[in-house]
Amino acid sequence: MSIRTVSTQPFTDQKPGTSGLRKRVPAFQVPNYLENFVQSIFDSISAPTGATLVVGGDGRYYNREAIQIILKMAAANGFGKVLVGRGGILSTPAASCVIRKYATFGGIILSASHNPGGPDGDFGIKYNSSNGGPATETVTEAIFAKSKTISSYKTFDAADVALDTLGSSTLGTMQVEVIDPVNDYAELMESLFDFPAIRALLASGFRIKFDAMHAVNGPYAQAILEGRLGAVAGSVMNGVPLEDFGGGHPDPNLTYAHDLVEIMYGDGAPDFGAASDGDGDRNMILGNHFFVTPSDSLALLAANATLIPGYKNGLAGVARSMPTSAAADRVAAALNIPCFETPTGWKFFGNLMDAGRVTLCGEESFGTGSSHVREKDGLWAVLFWLNILAARKQSVEAIVREHWAKYGRNFYSRYDYEGLPTEAANGVMSHLRDSFATLTGKAFGNYTVATCDDFSYTDPVDGSVSTKQGIRILFADGSRIIFRLSGTGTEGATLRVYLEAYEADVSRHGLDAQEALKELIGIALQLSELKTRTGREQPTVIT
Numbered sequence: 281m282s283i284r285t286v287s288t289q290p291f292t293d294q295k296p297g298t299s300g301l302r303k304r305v306p307a308f309q310v311p312n313y314l315e316n317f318v319q320s321i322f323d324s325i326s327a328p329t330g331a332t333l334v335v336g337g338d339g340r341y342y343n344r345e346a347i348q349i350i351l352k353m354a355a356a357n358g359f360g361k362v363l364v365g366r367g368g369i370l371s372t373p374a375a376s377c378v379i380r381k382y383a384t385f386g387g388i389i390l391s392a393s394h395n396p397g398g399p400d401g402d403f404g405i406k407y408n409s410s411n412g413g414p415a416t417e418t419v420t421e422a423i424f425a426k427s428k429t430i431s432s433y434k435t436f437d438a439a440d441v442a443l444d445t446l447g448s449s450t451l452g453t454m455q456v457e458v459i460d461p462v463n464d465y466a467e468l469m470e471s472l473f474d475f476p477a478i479r480a481l482l483a484s485g486f487r488i489k490f491d492a493m494h495a496v497n498g499p500y501a502q503a504i505l506e507g508r509l510g511a512v513a514g515s516v517m518n519g520v521p522l523e524d525f526g527g528g529h530p531d532p533n534l535t536y537a538h539d540l541v542e543i544m545y546g547d548g549a550p551d552f553g554a555a556s557d558g559d560g561d562r563n564m565i566l567g568n569h570f571f572v573t574p575s576d577s578l579a580l581l582a583a584n585a586t587l588i589p590g591y592k593n594g595l596a597g598v599a600r601s602m603p604t605s606a607a608a609d610r611v612a613a614a615l616n617i618p619c620f621e622t623p624t625g626w627k628f629f630g631n632l633m634d635a636g637r638v639t640l641c642g643e644e645s646f647g648t649g650s651s652h653v654r655e656k657d658g659l660w661a662v663l664f665w666l667n668i669l670a671a672r673k674q675s676v677e678a679i680v681r682e683h684w685a686k687y688g689r690n691f692y693s694r695y696d697y698e699g700l701p702t703e704a705a706n707g708v709m710s711h712l713r714d715s716f717a718t719l720t721g722k723a724f725g726n727y728t729v730a731t732c733d734d735f736s737y738t739d740p741v742d743g744s745v746s747t748k749q750g751i752r753i754l755f756a757d758g759s760r761i762i763f764r765l766s767g768t769g770t771e772g773a774t775l776r777v778y779l780e781a782y783e784a785d786v787s788r789h790g791l792d793a794q795e796a797l798k799e800l801i802g803i804a805l806q807l808s809e810l811k812t813r814t815g816r817e818q819p820t821v822i823t
């Protein structure tokens with residue numbers, strides 16, 4: 281057993297996207313591809329000799345192989361200890377929890393989140409810092425710079441580490457501790473929420489369905505919902521994590537979580553439904569025949585936070601990504617707390633949470649979370665909702681409708697055009713940028729453009745600036761159309777069009793969102809010339 285230095289050539293395409301490096305599995309299987317990226321991480325983070333690292337992933341295809349490679353490289357790069365989830369499993373929020381609880385130097389999380397898995401599916405890797413959150417752009421840029429000049433990496437020649445039994449072993453001088461992936465996280469949840477009240481709600485006949493989508497949250501949901509909270513057996517569906525997610529697309533939205541949607545919109549639907557994604561950080565919330573948009577969910581959680589033991593003293597502030605609707609802003613204004621608007625990407629919330637300036641954060645992309653960890657957290661959001669339902673003893677729909685009556689409704693929808701030729705997608709964006717000068721003040725039907733810009737963000741904590749974070753067309757009445765290119769896809773380009781219209785009139789709150797947003801959708805298509813420039817008549821996904 282010895283440390284070996286291996287010569288390598290740089291790859292030019294290792295730029296981390298919205299949340300780490302995501303590629304097809306075969307790309308990661310190219311000799312040295314993963315090793316180069318891991319060495320670039322280690323070379324960029326200046327970990328002291330003997331530091332502790334957390335490693336885990338969502339269990340997708342190639343997770344186990346990648347973990348063995350990372351463990352051997354960590355041993356060769358001077359780490360003293362690695363905490364790894366049993367079977368190589370850690371949901372993304374659980375990894376964040378473990379990094380924080382054991383005050384480790386950082387962690388490596390293996391996931392391509394909601395993207396499909398399997399031998400031809402997607403894989404991903406990202407580095408999280410000691411605060412438990414995704415590395416900031418300064419760090420990811422350093423990793424990318426390193427990946428372009430790397431000439432060697434270090435590994436440790438040894439047999440694979442046994443990952444399926446709890447306990448310690450060694451790789452040279454480095455200790456590998458296989459930990460239970462669920463316990464630390466479940467304890468954290470129990471410290472935040474009123475488990476006895478939720479248990480009583482579930483015992484009273486309140487029926488729930490949680491769709492783990494054959495992804496990492498299955499064991500977490502079984503242990504917490506059916507185990508600690510006593511939900512009836514079968515409340516968790518698709519609860520066995522599979523390397524290819526059963527051939528599904530583990531993205532909790534109305535299109536991909538169709539099994540759950542059918543149940544929640546069928547005869548005898550349960551009272552509450554929820555789903556989470558590949559790595560357990562996203563969530564979708566449903567009532568009986570009712571869908572809660574992620575933007576509304578964030579606003580609802582903020583408005584009801586003091587009902588929850590972990591948040592009973594109120595919130596320091598809230599934050600949302602720029603394309604997320606302004607529903608949370610209205611709650612923040614009423615609570616007289618700050619509301620921050622950040623670029624898309626959970627990493628932008630970290631500084632605000634570390635500085636104690638926000639407690640709750642959320643994104644339209646089915647992500648909600650709080651300062652309990654530094655990742656968005658799917659099961660946390662489900663427990664937050666269950667705690668509200670236990671405290672208020674009303675249906676999901678009644679709670680949301682009451683919220684709209686008080687604050688108004690921000691109608692919201694997102695159109696995704698996936699797998700576009702990159703040039704066509706870039707063409708739409710530059711055409712829109714070129715139109716800025718002529719748009720301001722122009723009227724389109726009921727809407728007049730107030731301003732338009734390319735969103736830019738100056739981090740209020742460290743002063744770093746992020747530019748070109750999405751094109752905003754802001755209308756005089758507060759309605760918005762946003763155009764943005766996704767940073768998480770692995771094939772071609774995905775163009776997202778985000779639509780939002782505010783409605784104060786309660787008599788119109790029952791409208792279908794697509795109906796309420798029809799005129800804005802037409803304006804978005806007209807302004808962007810999307811159909812002619814991309815040849816796409818319809819979006820691939822509407823949420």
Ligand code: G16
Nearest residue numbers: 298299393625626643645766767768
């Ligand atoms: C990641 C990020 C989120 C972001 C989402 C969508 O989520 O962590 O902050 O909102 O991607 O990003 P994009 O619009 O660029 O595709 P996840 O769940 O994929 O890790």
